[in-house]
Amino acid sequence: MRKSIFTVLLILFSKFCATAQNQEKLFEQSYALLNNMLVDENSYSFKKAVFSVENAYLDDKLDTLNINKQLNFLTNLSNSLIKDRFLAYLEKDKPTVNKWASVYQIMCDTIPINYNDKIYQYSPFGYDFNDVFGHTTRENLFVSKLLETHKGNCHSLPYLYKILCEELGTTANLALAPNHVYIKHNSIKDGWYNTELTSGIFPIDAWVMASGYVHLDAISNGVYMKALNNRESIALVLIDLADNYNAKFPNNDGTFVLKCCETAIKEYPQFASALILKAETRFKQIKKIENETIFNQQFKELEKQYAHIHEIGYRNMPENMYLEWLISLKTERNKYENKKLNTFSKK
């Protein structure tokens, strides 16, 4: 009797180990995919990168067929918008700007759709004020969740925007602000301009600077407000992967997380989130060291890392301040809206 119970337990335990191992394998695979995109730029695809990370967290249960269907629908809708709509823009890069404008409309506008002589209302993607930072569940930050519910946040909205732009054969630059991601474009007429998807407004740079947590050095060093290239965008996704891993395996030894951080920092040396995650992970590891001299030595090293983070201009923005700032764009719209961009803002 005892023996049989023991064997059952053994089997259950090994089964458990196997699933855990499988889960870890998914993360490793995702890391390999992302890393490969950095090694071989031809394999780059922001869509693949984002969904491989989400799939790893969802235990390989991401419904890729459905996602592709939805993305196809949105891409087709963009294409028909490009065809049918008038855009008051005269410069040489009009085809590209037109693509951006159509993706923007899809993200932020209600669009009537004529299908079999019936008019349907396409409803845009809205902002979800619940769990903005993904504390309850990481899934709240996911693009797959956004596609499903049409509600997202400053993480999923710009990601989807970038994915759609790439589906249309153009590109979009992600840009960082404290706790925030937004979109930057460079057009011939307006130079660099910002697109803020959480409120559907084109804000001027002063809005980001006015958050109060953007140090001058952070801007000049490119910690914030820098138009990130595709490689640096992959660095962002790498840190998503590491964060998801931490959420999934809270008691991990930090090896995988540090690996992600190192690769991300190599691509984007001023990436504050990666530097912080690295320092925090190191701190967790160092705490376990019993030998005092080694502990002191490594702790000193860690202090240097934190000093560096401060030096490049990073300042921690409390989370409640974040929402206040985000809303300021709507309440003080007149002050922060880019009035030059009348080409495609609504009235």
Added chain:
Amino acid sequence: MKTIFFLLIPIFTFSQVKMPTTPQPTQFQHYGNQGLGNPNNINVVPNPMNILNGTDEIQKKQQLQNQQIIREVEQNEKQRIETLNQIKRDINEIDQTNYNLPSLANGKGTEYYRNVYDKMLTLNVENYSVKDVNFEIENAYLENAQDKLEFDKIIKNSGDFIIAKMKELKYDTESNVAKNYMLFQFFSENLNLKANGLKHTPFKYDFVDYMGQKDWSKMFVSKLLKTKTGQCHSMPLLYLILAEQIQAEAFLSFSPSHSFIKFKDKNGKWYNIELTNGMFTASSFMINSGYIKAEALQNHIYLQNLSKQELLSAFYVDLANGYIHKFGYDDFVEKIANKALELYPKNVNAQMIKANYSGVRFEFVAKQLGINPMDNKQLQTIKDNPNAIALLQQANEEGKKVEQLGFTFMPQEAYESWLGSLKEAKRKQENETLNLQFKATVKKTLKN
């Protein structure tokens, strides 16, 4: 042997006949010269066979054919010469186009600028006198009418006054922070020396023509000293000159259409002094003007403290701007701008001068070609003129460089309202806090 000879007879006889030959190039020349304008008047080579056989039908036909060919060739030749002449005429026309702006070197007064430029080239970029350079530049505009000794005396007296006041207030005369604070007071407060009763009144902002559009000398330090009013160009420069006089360390810094003073304390903390209002300001105030793009900060074109070398680059810009204002654009302007960019490649003001210069030069060329450079259709007509195309491309590239540095144009009203916003209660409070903070630092240095 006989048979062979017999067989050869036809050949010999054949050789007697002058057969029409295909025209040779040398012949063209001949006909061309003789029969220009009258292709029918061609000397027909007499055919010896005519005497024997009379004119043959075939021969006639061949002759006609020949004549036709010759006519054709002649016509081609004529066309060729005509196109050649056309091209020559075109080339002559192009040669008359001047691809460089006319030099203004002969204009009265330009020699002052060239002399100052040559003098500036000899300066040690790490160590030169701000007072002297600035004096020379202003004096070039005023055609050497300024008295250097007088100017030196005013600066020396002001420096002495500042040091004396510091001693009276028991500031540490060795401390950089204390010196800067005293300079700040010198610009913004009423001061008098108890020892000899010398009085000093603060400098004020002059709102009239502060960009020197009507009167360029409005931006001069000499004007500031004379009238005790100045603007965002002259005030920071005088500050730097006085700082040099009392050996304090302070830096010039740019923001859109503006310059101000930066200095740091012992701990490396930076302070901004806004002299036009006599206030300490936070960097966020600068940023909130709304006309600073993130790219501008990433390229370090604004809000950075200029090194001595970068400051010299800014002086070259001053020199160029004065010259442009007084005389206009010529290649001397480009020379100055290039020098400024060599010293400080991201000097956005120098880059703007270069872009403007390229633009003016292209407009000048376009006008000669009879093209309106603003009209896209007319611009298409230069596509056969490689020189003009190169100039247009250069103008576009230089303009693009300005944009890539992160520059955005700040309208004058926006500038005025931004500068005015300093006086808002909130800013005043900010100033108070900073001022208090600052006084605490000075006191600390006093204790030390």
